[in-house]
Amino acid sequence: QTVVTQEPSLTVSPGGTVTLTCASNTGAVTSDYYPNWFLQKPGQTPRALVYSTSNKHSWTPARFSGSLLGGKAALTLSGVQPEDEADYYCLLWYGGAWVFGGGTRLTVL
């Protein structure tokens, strides 16, 4: 069974930098997994942030960036704002199925 693992929770101070990661139990995550990242605030619809590892949507704030880091997909937030507090999900392609990670709850404190 394919499992995609994210940090359950992270805390960051306003103005700080934080990196969220997305790992696969099948091995290193590469660009062939087309990593996507989403943000979801309580009671709201998910919002796409990054696709295909590092590509941003027109609405994605510049402080968000996607990459591959140490065999994982990564989402880095630089200059964190209070409104970045949310649940973050990664999504990986396994050549026949997409699989979401369990999500990271980011607290800005």
Place this chain on the structure above:
Amino acid sequence: EVQLVESGGGFVKPGESLRLSCAASGITFSDAWMSWVRQAPGKGLEWVARIKSKTYGETIDYAAPVKGRFTISRDDSKNMLFLQMNSLKTEDAALYYCTSHFDYWGQGTLVSVSS
């Protein structure tokens, strides 16, 4: 403005069926690869199914838990996406989202399954 509007959710008993619909506007629907994603109350996101555009053969993929019970389809003439859900189980209860390329998302339609 892109709009994806889901409908068809409701309360059913285990073993029963439901058909979800998603009406799309503001996108070139015929070119869009469409997916259904669900979220059980208080839980994370779970991909359910994806249908490619006609240009890509309307290729379909399903998540393992729904394969053989759910059927995704599309009607490009009406800009509509569908999800036929048969043999529903209690674990299928969730908010079902329709999404285009995972870029745009609807507000979801709620499916409850209980005896």
